[in-house]
Amino acid sequence: MSEVSTGTGLHTEDMTLNVGPQHPSTHGVLRFVVKTDGEVINEAIPDVGYLHRSIEKIGEKCTWHGYVPYTDRADYLAAMFANQGFCMAAERLGNVEVPPRGEYCRVIACELNRVASHLIAVGTFGQDIGAITPFLHALRERESINDLMEEICGARLTYNYLRIGGVGYDIKPETCGRIAAFLDHFEPIVDEYNRLLSNNKIFIERLANVAVISKEDALQYNLVGPNLRASGVQWDIRRDIPYSVYPELDFEVPVGQGERGTQGDSYDRYYVRIRELLESCRILRQCLDKMPDGPALAKVARKFKPPAGETYVRIEAPRGDMGYYVVSDGSEYPYRVRIRTGSFTAMSIIDKISPGIMVADLIALIASLDVDAPEIDR
Amino acid sequence: MTAKEIYERVRELCPDGVGGFDEEVPEPFFKVEPARIQEVCKALRDDDALKFHVLSDLTAVDLPKENVIQVVYHLYSYDSRQQIVVKVDVDRDAARIATVEDVWKVANWFEREVFDLFGVLFEGHSDLRRILLPEDWVGYPLRKDFVEQEEYDGISTERAPLVPENLR
Numbered sequence: 001m002s003e004v005s006t007g008t009g010l011h012t013e014d015m016t017l018n019v020g021p022q023h024p025s026t027h028g029v030l031r032f033v034v035k036t037d038g039e040v041i042n043e044a045i046p047d048v049g050y051l052h053r054s055i056e057k058i059g060e061k062c063t064w065h066g067y068v069p070y071t072d073r074a075d076y077l078a079a080m081f082a083n084q085g086f087c088m089a090a091e092r093l094g095n096v097e098v099p100p101r102g103e104y105c106r107v108i109a110c111e112l113n114r115v116a117s118h119l120i121a122v123g124t125f126g127q128d129i130g131a132i133t134p135f136l137h138a139l140r141e142r143e144s145i146n147d148l149m150e151e152i153c154g155a156r157l158t159y160n161y162l163r164i165g166g167v168g169y170d171i172k173p174e175t176c177g178r179i180a181a182f183l184d185h186f187e188p189i190v191d192e193y194n195r196l197l198s199n200n201k202i203f204i205e206r207l208a209n210v211a212v213i214s215k216e217d218a219l220q221y222n223l224v225g226p227n228l229r230a231s232g233v234q235w236d237i238r239r240d241i242p243y244s245v246y247p248e249l250d251f252e253v254p255v256g257q258g259e260r261g262t263q264g265d266s267y268d269r270y271y272v273r274i275r276e277l278l279e280s281c282r283i284l285r286q287c288l289d290k291m292p293d294g295p296a297l298a299k300v301a302r303k304f305k306p307p308a309g310e311t312y313v314r315i316e317a318p319r320g321d322m323g324y325y326v327v328s329d330g331s332e333y334p335y336r337v338r339i340r341t342g343s344f345t346a347m348s349i350i351d352k353i354s355p356g357i358m359v360a361d362l363i364a365l366i367a368s369l370d371v372d373a374p375e376i377d378r
Numbered sequence: 379m380t381a382k383e384i385y386e387r388v389r390e391l392c393p394d395g396v397g398g399f400d401e402e403v404p405e406p407f408f409k410v411e412p413a414r415i416q417e418v419c420k421a422l423r424d425d426d427a428l429k430f431h432v433l434s435d436l437t438a439v440d441l442p443k444e445n446v447i448q449v450v451y452h453l454y455s456y457d458s459r460q461q462i463v464v465k466v467d468v469d470r471d472a473a474r475i476a477t478v479e480d481v482w483k484v485a486n487w488f489e490r491e492v493f494d495l496f497g498v499l500f501e502g503h504s505d506l507r508r509i510l511l512p513e514d515w516v517g518y519p520l521r522k523d524f525v526e527q528e529e530y531d532g533i534s535t536e537r538a539p540l541v542p543e544n545l546r
Contacts, residue, residue, distance in 0.1 A: 049510040222484040340435040348487040
């Protein structure tokens, strides 16, 4: 322990503090070793790997179709996106064309999932800061989405809904009606969150100007998704490297504007997510209107053997650019599956941002990055 | 700028050690000698025509038949909306390559992960420790010839069969 002079004759000592792995704010199992001088952090070293389930290795042992349920577990708060990344990679390798209705079903399921995931992000954000009520409000709405998901695919968390070549089950017209009814109910609720949380003075004081991430740092550490956009880079895979049916849809890409303080502070990262909730609703409405008739699943061989080759697929998951690097050697099993996730790179920036902030602000920083332990460790 | 033009620009900037360009695949790539990777990556990031400010992904693929581990860099440029893939073949028995941590900070964690799962040593890395696996883990699981230990910390890694053998 090093001694630090306070200049008043008193002397203080650096303190080493263990945060986690079982800490409510770590959203999973995640540990930090924090060196502090009183309340101020000198260094925070993340320690990850508690949730490592070797999903990449399992991919080498499963058939192409058989691996889809495992991808769910890569990020269980946004399982649909993990499905989609892998299915798109397999389709690209095997030259499979997804029927238009299948693509629309995918986008509807994914955007519902994005709303659910962002609700968790926003809700737990409040909880980490000390406001329990917004968490309950957010989970109440998420419950409705879970019901809709159950209706679509039979599962509430790890969906296994997408197949290589489309989706497992078509979305029925009555379900479409219920999704529309949910949107009518949900859109005004976002305003309720704003009144409850976003405009709350204590909440703003806790987040504005805290843990600012500059544009340069965001690029150096390859932040993706809402975290990157909060730092002022207008970049969204859905718009900029379009896939699926996103080019046919009209939506905005919200960027952090220094709403209540500096651009790229914790509040911006929070508020970008609130605005994305509404954009997702907009996408959902358009999808429900435009959905064509036809089959939802292409004919794909049971023994799917894509020709040898490799591909790198990017999709916009709730935690940003999710990359699937898949190598095929022409056999029934993938040769290598690599999942590159947004939380992993978001965690690596904590080392850089944390010196000089308060211990309580570290919690705000973790919450604002919306890291998800299973996605870091895979 | 096509992948071919990117490749030619890189060859202009770093004439040595760049070779093996393939544009017949969906994601065109070129190969780089292990000793030259830092130099090539700096050129890719700093050159005004290239501007690859982002390292999207850094991973590896084990190819035991060729006796190499292929380290794969996926680079992206937000300015020109271009992707390029850089591959480096390192010897499987003495897997060593220079770190690119000074070029892109995010490489720090990516390289730790590749070290952890493939056993590739990144020379000059500031903090090369295992990241996902425990520190006392033996072996590198994503290598194709990895054999799981029979037990870890006194706990068997084999699961007892659900139905005992004499009842099957």
